[in-house]
Amino acid sequence: MIEIKNIAKTFGDRQVLAGISGTFRPGETSLIIGGSGTGKSVLLKCMIGLVKPDQGEVLYNGRNFLTGDEEVQKEIRREMGVLFQGSALFDSKTVLENVQFPLDMLTETPSAEKEERAMFCLQRVGLEAAAERMPSELSGGMKKRVGIARAIVMNPKYLFCDEPNSGLDPLTSIKIDQLIKEITDEFNITTVVITHDMNSMLEIGEKIMFLYKGLKMWEGDNSTITRSTVPELNEFIYANKLLRDIK
Template sequence: MIEVRNLSKSFNGRPILKNVSGVFEKGKPNLIIGASGTGKSVLLKCIVGLVKPDEGSVLYDNRDFFEGDRDTKIAIRREIGMLFQGGALFDSKTVEENVRFPLDTLTKMQREEKQERVNFCLKRVGLENANKKMPSELSGGMKKRVGIARAIVNNPNYLFCDEPNSGLDPQTSILIDELIQDISEDFNMTTIVVTHDMNSVMGIGEKILFIYKGQKLWEGTKNEITHSNVQEMDDFIFANKVMSSLREKQ
């Protein structure tokens, strides 16, 4: 479980996050949603420790990241897996080398043990025959699956996904969503997904935080979202439906 308490952050005197609190639960995808520029990415960066909030705290299973000592911070960072928006694969490395990279840099595992773990993770994302392929040979969806394999190769307790469906067609997006959900459940990970895709929200949104202009305006599940009575979220949902309709017509 990850808990954020009263997070606030400003840049150059401009408030980006305003007293945001929330709990992200184990074994399910926890979604942070909202329009572009609302503070979702800054909130994620605060949670993973890339940005220090001006006020508030981030607790990983009751361990305070920003108030903890150096050893606590290192221990938490070793328990984190990250799926970046663009995949962020190394173009000069094979699929296998990309997935193995966290093991090479963060562990002292023997090569055979690393290979077993890499093969297991690639099989888990449906890419068991892609070890020697280069990123240039992969589709967008395959790159995202390699990114997921790399994110889980170190057996993390916490998984962060930044716009995992960006640039993907609707069918592939559903496959990625289902994969993230299955992995969260299978490995009992605390997973946080930043997205503005309503298809993802309605597909895997078991726990949702809606951020608007740096504030948390609503918290609930996909079954409750259409009855929120929050006008800003109704506008967000409507805008997403319009954009989805336009994309389908193209």
């Protein structure tokens, strides 16, 4: 379980996050939504240690990630898997080498076992046949799946996905959502997804946090989001519905 408490962050004279709190549970696909510039990506970066908040706490099963000693922070980082928005694959490495990279960097596992684990993860995302291909040979959806395979190769307790559907067509987006949900359920992972995709909200949003101008304006799930009485959220949903209908 992840708990965030009163997270605040300011860049210069601009407050990006203003006292955000919430809980994210194992086996649950949690979404953080909001328009551009609302603070959702900054909040994710605070949660995974890429940005230090000005105040607040980030707790992983009771362990304070922000104030814990170096060993505690290393332990928590080993339990994280991250799917970056652009997949962040190494162009000079094969698909298999990309997936295996965290094992190479963070473990002393024998080479054969690392390769076996990486291949298992590729099989789980349906890309075992692409193991020896280069990232330049892959479609956008395939790159996302490789990114997911790499994110789970360390058998994480916590999975973070930053705009996993960015740049994908609607059908591929649905497949990526389904894969994230299946992996969350199968391995009982605490999954946090940053998104503005309407289909994601309605299909996999077991918990949804809506940010607006650095504030948490609403929290609920995909069965209640369309019945919101928050004007800012309703406007956000309507705009996304229009965009989806146009596509």
